[in-house]
Amino acid sequence: MRSKILPLLILFVITANNVMSQIVIDTNAKVEEIVTGIEQPEGPVWKEGVGLLFSDIKGNKICKWTPEQGKEIFLDPSDSTNGLTYDLEGRLIAGQMGLRRVVRFEKDGSQTPLAEKYEGKRFNSPNDLVVKSDGSIFFTDPDFNIPGGPKNKELTFNGIYRISPSGSIQLLDKLELPNGICFSPDEKKLYVNDSRVHKIYVWDVVDDSIIANKKLFYTIPVNGYADGMKVDEDGNLYVTCSSAVWIVSPEAKLIGKIDLPSNVSASNCAWGESDNKTLFITAGHSVYRVRPIITSNKSDDSFPTGYELYQNYPNPFNPTTKISYVIPVASHVTVKLYDEIGREVVTLENSEKPAGIHTLNFSAETLSSGVYYYKLIAGNYSALRKLVLLK
Structure with a gap:
């Protein structure tokens, strides 16, 4: 048709x-x-x-x-x-x-x-x-x-x-x-x-x-x-x-x-x-x-005042997803991916970032299906979230 x-x-x-x-x-x-x-x-x-x-x-x-x-x-x-x-x-x-x-x-x-x-x-x-x-x-x-x-x-x-x-x-x-x-x-x-x-x-x-x-x-x-x-x-x-x-x-x-x-x-x-x-x-x-x-x-009035790591979207995903986070002040940021038993898989971010909302586009094309975790460290803040790769 x-x-x-x-x-x-x-x-x-x-x-x-x-x-x-x-x-x-x-x-x-x-x-x-x-x-x-x-x-x-x-x-x-x-x-x-x-x-x-x-x-x-x-x-x-x-x-x-x-x-x-x-x-x-x-x-x-x-x-x-x-x-x-x-x-x-x-x-x-x-x-x-x-x-x-x-x-x-x-x-x-x-x-x-x-x-x-x-x-x-x-x-x-x-x-x-x-x-x-x-x-x-x-x-x-x-x-x-x-x-x-x-x-x-x-x-x-x-x-x-x-x-x-x-x-x-x-x-x-x-x-x-x-x-x-x-x-x-x-x-x-x-x-x-x-x-x-x-x-x-x-x-x-x-x-x-x-x-x-x-x-x-x-x-x-x-x-x-x-x-x-x-x-x-x-x-x-x-x-x-x-x-x-x-x-x-x-x-x-x-x-x-x-x-x-x-x-x-x-x-x-x-x-x-x-x-x-x-x-x-x-x-x-x-x-x-x-x-x-x-x-x-976003308007200036709504600018976040704290650190936050958001859930990736979409989740589950195949093979691409977005990971977003907020830092209220300029900071050195690292975002790393780990497998289900805690082994480091890849570093997604390792650099100085200005205050604001940031988004990483992550492609897992070379990885196998399964449960993974991503961790953000910025200043004294750290957070961990789970993502699921479904192929």
């Missing part, structure tokens, strides 16, 4: 908030329809070397798209998979609504159920999910796709859950209709859409395993259906609702909107391609892609 280029209409909002003094969106970006003829596309996920996978819920398939081959069938039947992601070992994880479970697809083709019941009762219809850097899986379980209809609902609520690395299942919170789910880049915040009221809620992530301090983060200003969402490296949320993707800053300000054809309903989105800058969007009966490059300039 020949791809179709569509106009891109972006609503600009320049905020008065001190944290975000200027927003710049690439006005040359165009929305491109790359796949059509899908019954109900959902759950896109990109993996370098594989391409884009996405669910066709009503078609009961998982499809694959690459620039070279176009659309192919990846799995048929799929038991009505919805959200898709990868775990730290590169295995596909899915919300499998037809069997009311979260499942892992092993590399030999077999399927391993990860979550089927909570306190002896079957889940409703596991929808969307996200993997944390410690290997735990957070997922939403609304009730709008229960096989056989509402009469088969066993739980009396719709929940947000966590599957620990050891496999235990934990109810984190309840929501009217939980759907799209994602972390902030540093994984300190968890965002979840409540589809029925087109609202986004945010929680603090405590000790990697508990969410607390629930707050209403943003209400999408249309009577649409808030569905899947993703976050970019600056913490901006990309939320699918109605016939658009709404771009909301970490300060809960609307900073942009990617319009799709008015007769489609956007269902989910995912970052992809080699630099992780292309946004793939499932909507209507099609899949679209666009490169909505956003940069934000």
Whole structure:
């Protein structure tokens, strides 16, 4: 199929908030329809070397798209998979609504159920999910796709859950209709859409395993259906609702909107391609892609007053990622990478740096998949964070 280029209409909002003094969106970006003829596309996920996978819920398939081959069938039947992601070992994880479970697809083709019941009762219809850097899986379980209809609902609520690395299942919170789910880049915040009221809620992530301090983060200003969402490296949320993707800053300000054809309903989105800058969007009966490059300039009032090492983004990554840090005064900075048992692998930075925010572009093309750690030393400050290379 020949791809179709569509106009891109972006609503600009320049905020008065001190944290975000200027927003710049690439006005040359165009929305491109790359796949059509899908019954109900959902759950896109990109993996370098594989391409884009996405669910066709009503078609009961998982499809694959690459620039070279176009659309192919990846799995048929799929038991009505919805959200898709990868775990730290590169295995596909899915919300499998037809069997009311979260499942892992092993590399030999077999399927391993990860979550089927909570306190002896079957889940409703596991929808969307996200993997944390410690290997735990957070997922939403609304009730709008229960096989056989509402009469088969066993739980009396719709929940947000966590599957620990050891496999235990934990109810984190309840929501009217939980759907799209994602972390902030540093994984300190968890965002979840409540589809029925087109609202986004945010929680603090405590000790990697508990969410607390629930707050209403943003209400999408249309009577649409808030569905899947993703976050970019600056913490901006990309939320699918109605016939658009709404771009909301970490300060809960609307900073942009990617319009799709008015007769489609956007269902989910995912970052992809080699630099992780292309946004793939499932909507209507099609899949679209666009490169909505956003940069934000910080005002002087928001300049950090302390040292900080940020979580790399993306994480997991393959093979490139960004590592950012803040130094409030000019300092000699070293950033080193270590393997899982503490052996030094490479020095990423070893020089004098002026005060400010700095970003390293790190390529792990020559390294093997696995868990690594990066350490910043600047002045009397040091910090260590984990990153995961997934090839």
